[in-house]
Amino acid sequence: MIPAKNRAFHLPPELNASVPPERRGINRDHVKMMVLDRKTGMYEHDHFYNIDRHLRPGDLIVLNNSRTIPAVLSASLKRSFITIVDKVEIRLARRKGEGVWDALIVSDKAKAGDILEFSDHLKAAILHIDKNKPLQTIKFSQTGGELFNSIYELGEPVRYEYIQTPWSLDYYQTVYATNPGSVEMPSAGRAFTWELLFKLQKKGIRIAFLQLHTGLSYLLDDKWIMNPAENSEEYDIPEATLQAIVQTKSEGGRVIAAGTTVVRALETAAAQVKRKGWTNLYIHSDFKLKAVDGIITGMHEPEASHLDMLSAFVKSEYLMRSYQDAISKEYLWHEFGDMNLII
Template identity: 30%
Template sequence: MEALRVPPELSARVPAEQRGSGRDDVRLLVTRGTEVSHHAFRELPGQVRAGDVLVVNTSATLPAAVNGRVGGERVVVHFSTRGEDGRWAVELRAPGGSGATGPRPGGPAGAVVRLPGGRELVLEEPMGDVLSAGNASPAIRSRRAPGHTPALAPGVTEAGLAEAGAVEAAGAVGAGAAGRGTVEAGATEVGAVEGGTVEAGAGAGERGAGERGAVDMGPVGAGPAEGARLWWARVPEGVPGLLRRYGRPIRYGYTERDQPLSAYQTVFAVAAPDGSGSAEMPSAARPFTAALVAELVSRGVQFAPLSLDTGVASAEAHEPPYPERFSVPPTTAWLVNAARAAGGRVIAVGTTAVRALESAVDADGVVRPVSGWTDLVVTPRRGVRVVDGLLTGLHEPEASHLLMLEAVAGREALRRGYEAALERRYLWHEFGDVHLLLPDEERNAPDCSSNVR
């Protein structure tokens, strides 16, 4: 995959409806095992079957880019994630002539950013420093939703994790539960706190397959503190109102022009009462329309909602994702577990759905309802425990998302799919074409086209 290069002209520069007849006017690359086929996205009902469950992210996209100034310097503030302590993780970007932005060193601590409407935010500490130190920052302490139970593997107790510093008092869900995946039987609590899923019998010094050590990229946000990309910032009250009035959707240089916020919402997006949401669109679901959803449901395909509020992407450095807030409700846990028990497939719509769902599954493959924060990074070594297939966009060869795709489909299937996408000139990024990855054993299974009513 490292040898693949995506030419600039294969970046989708405008939404599908501005270059075709509608949102679903994109192409669908299907990989079943190592076999590749090409379709229109409208043909998705013929690629899935009755009893399948499509897991979708309902997080709404925020107008998260706001102009600001640091002294005499113009900046664009990308609001990434709201912490539990009221602070926001933000990224300062350099404005570009086309309306897009470029990278800019973060910091320094104490810097004041002037915002529209006479408001200010103050940078306090790099987000990565808090995480790489192994601390449960007040900004990202996971909290159990009422009546929810964290997914802990057999032999691991909340009390044991609390002693190791992973679970806060007052019922917080530790990073070793929903936050960092699950801990295998026989793993030490200290190993769980170190990061990610620790394989059975692994000691404290061996990082597991789930998180930062598994991708061999060092601590999240590693590097000089003054140059860290994301910073926790003290911000004024009413950030959702600030974004509604002065914000616009985040966009990058490969896009042609600014688009309205509606272009960055999916058909599944649900506005949160507290104004929270995603800094960037969960874009794998963008081609779905209400008519296509209705057709899939009429053929026996079910939809299971969850939410994961995406932070800002690492457009230049391709870092692993930072911790993100997520919630898997009881109805979705029940639907997924029931489908698996009945022999149905669980197909995640987007990498965000994989991250959330795999953060809620225990060592026995049972999904538990849970809300909190996750810093799980799904890799081939960690694997997937509940996801059978994945519908996703096309990612840059350097992107950490490809580790997740390889975990779902395997390296050879991924290589063949991406070579075919380049040969057929598929379009990349959030307004581009999509890729459905399904396992080998489904090659000869009946699809739901026989279930037309």
């Protein structure tokens, strides 16, 4: 873990990326990229479309193909058929079962047994309320594809405080996303284009996929501080991906995770010998990585637990030194921002 005193860098507000690259006039893969050497701490600046220059034939990139859902919904709060609140914001956090979700209910009036009415066709019962926790459990009146269709019809994507424009859901998707379930975008893969993926494969760099549905990290109120170990997320790693990892390792190649979600899934699978399940793995400087050799990631805030994970890859002083230079070079932070390759 990076001690607080070693990560107290100042991030100027203007470096919070509030606009997708495409709306800034550049392609997804034309964002900046800082390449950081794990062993030496040396770094250089490039652009993401040149990532193939920093990888070798035989390396393997693992991508998270979870698709972002529009997880912010609006409902009326009803009790015994009487409307208690006309409009309540509901932020889905994670799917727990058929039609059952943990969710952030933005109202202090909600009680167990109340009904959330999203539309004439979609309702949810509040199964449990714990005032000491941010997330509550709700059960929708629909399940499966029918429920996802309603969510896509009624919801909008999670938007952080530095994003003022309600960008459409398309901007919160990776080009290869297939399986809906993430409530926040697995953003480390956003900069990939199909052209770049084909270029990487042409060079002999393998591509494999897994699925981890990201949970809700942005809880609106500063009083809710979620410990990384409390953030359980569902993952599923195909057998073909596991075989690709074994082959890559046996041939001397490197396994490069596209994002912290991929690291959590692969390291959980390595520790538990389980191809699918739930992970609440907290990775920090003392964690010994078993599956992953490098990471493609965005730029993270001083208080982000993701920085703790990066300290498992590279010494904190190397990371902070490179971050300070990225700030001086006006790198952009967050999901619409610039990238960092650590190998």
